[in-house]
Amino acid sequence: MEKSKVLVVGGTGYLGRRIVKASLAQGHETYVMLRPEIGLDIDKLQMLLSFKAQGARLLEASLDDHRSLVAAVKQVDVVVSAMSGVHFRSHNLQLQLKLVDAIKEAGNVKRFLPSEFGMDPARMGHALEPGRVTFDEKMEIRNAIEEANIGHTYISANCFAAYFVPNLCQMRTLLPPKERVNVYGDGNVKAIFMDEDDIATYTIKTIDDPRALNKTVYLRPLENILSQNELIAKWEKLSGKALEKIPIPSAEFLASMEGTDLANQVGVGHYHHIFYEGCLTNFAIGDDGEEEGSLLYPKVQYTRMEEYMERYA
Numbered sequence: 585m586e587k588s589k590v591l592v593v594g595g596t597g598y599l600g601r602r603i604v605k606a607s608l609a610q611g612h613e614t615y616v617m618l619r620p621e622i623g624l625d626i627d628k629l630q631m632l633l634s635f636k637a638q639g640a641r642l643l644e645a646s647l648d649d650h651r652s653l654v655a656a657v658k659q660v661d662v663v664v665s666a667m668s669g670v671h672f673r674s675h676n677l678q679l680q681l682k683l684v685d686a687i688k689e690a691g692n693v694k695r696f697l698p699s700e701f702g703m704d705p706a707r708m709g710h711a712l713e714p715g716r717v718t719f720d721e722k723m724e725i726r727n728a729i730e731e732a733n734i735g736h737t738y739i740s741a742n743c744f745a746a747y748f749v750p751n752l753c754q755m756r757t758l759l760p761p762k763e764r765v766n767v768y769g770d771g772n773v774k775a776i777f778m779d780e781d782d783i784a785t786y787t788i789k790t791i792d793d794p795r796a797l798n799k800t801v802y803l804r805p806l807e808n809i810l811s812q813n814e815l816i817a818k819w820e821k822l823s824g825k826a827l828e829k830i831p832i833p834s835a836e837f838l839a840s841m842e843g844t845d846l847a848n849q850v851g852v853g854h855y856h857h858i859f860y861e862g863c864l865t866n867f868a869i870g871d872d873g874e875e876e877g878s879l880l881y882p883k884v885q886y887t888r889m890e891e892y893m894e895r896y897a
Contacts, residue, residue: 588661588694588792589613591643593683595635596628599701599744600666602784604635607664610788615660618642647679653686657693662791664697669718677721681728688732695735695791698725701783703854703863704740704800712838714846715853737790738800739877741783742776742864749777749889750896752819752827753812753859755851760819760896764828768837768859771813771829776864778803779887786877786884795880802869805878805886812859818890822897834860 590607594600595616607614616635622628636642645656657663669677680698687693705719705726729736743749751757752765753775786803790796810818820826834856841852857863869876878886 585792587612589615589659590662590664590788590791591615591617591657591660592664592666593617594666594668594699595640596631597666597668599780599783601631601635602781603664603666603787604640605638606781606784606788608635608639610785612788612791614640615643615656616640617656618644620644620646621648647682650682650686650689653682654690657683657686657690661693662695662697663687663693664787664791665699666701667699669699669702669722677718677725680725684725684728684732684734687734693734695737695797696729697737697739697787697791698722698729700738701741701744701787703742703857704738704802706800707863707867708857711857712853715850718850718854735797737796737798739783739787739790740800740802741778741786742803743778743858744783745777745779745887745889745892748775749815749892752816753855755855756848760823760893761827764830765816767816767829767831768812768855769831769834771816771831772811773859773862774809774811774865775858775862776804777808777810777815777889777892778805779892782884782886786881789881789884790877793880796875799873799875801875801877801880803877804865804869807888808886809865810889815889819893822890822893 590612592600592604595604604614604616616632618632632642643656645652665680665683667676667680677699687696700722705722708719711719750760752761754761754766790801838856841849
């Protein structure tokens with residue numbers, strides 16, 4: 585079967601650059617959107633040029649220029665958006681509505697993968713303010729895609745390891761704790777942690793797979809379903825040092841967002857859903873319209889979290 589041509593939007597971002605590499609590695613003709621808004625951002629430009637050196641093609645188009653977007657998507661079969669949805673970086677999920685309009689008009693795109701990659705927004709109707717905006721916006725994009733009858737795959741990748749694993753799920757830091765660690769509730773609620781390169785690998789695997797068409801694909805590899813206590817134990821074993829555990833009751837954790845900046849309030853809400861409610865693991869996959877990535881692609885050698893932590897030891 586001939587492999588689809590892929591356009592990555594947001595290809596210089598944290599996940600986007602990995603999706604570009606995965607697409608090239610899996611033998612797809614890969615295009616990366618070069619936006620004139622890049623201006624003087626030399627780091628982004630040099631990254632784009634490095635993709636070009638690796639065999640990707642740069643397509644100049646602007647989200648503010650509908651004609652250029654239509655022309656760009658007309659050259660490919662699949663569009664993958666990796667635009668940022670996190671509040672401590674650039675948050676621009678709704679710009680994807682312009683992409684949906686262009687794909688709809690072009691009429692040739694077989695599949696669109698919008699920027700998802702976290703918790704499944706369809707299961708977060710109960711989410712707390714102000715963090716629920718992430719899920720509301722993602723659902724707005726989904727509704728636009730489905731109303732336009734655009735083929736799609738939604739990737740629910742749970743927790744990006746770099747933000748949750750070395751720091752043992754502590755907020756406002758990416759580094760391992762040295763003396764003590766805050767434990768959410770009893771620390772036994774299960775979450776799911778994914779190496780970011782693996783997320784990209786699974787994502788590209790889905791794009792030509794009929795089993796993933798118009799479905800949500802959850803990434804839930806068995807050995808990466810772990811509680812916070814299990815993560816802490818892995819780090820203590822690796823570092824050879826025991827940490828003091830400080831349990832944080834639910835009410836105290838929620839109260840910690842008062843008077844803080846928006847990004848922190850969003851983070852507290854999301855952490856509460858993950859580590860107190862267990863929103864990543866409190867449901868079974870298997871309804872019509874749902875698949876699990878590590879079952880679809882058992883040959884992918886995914887990174888275990890002990891291995892991920894070794895980089896920081």
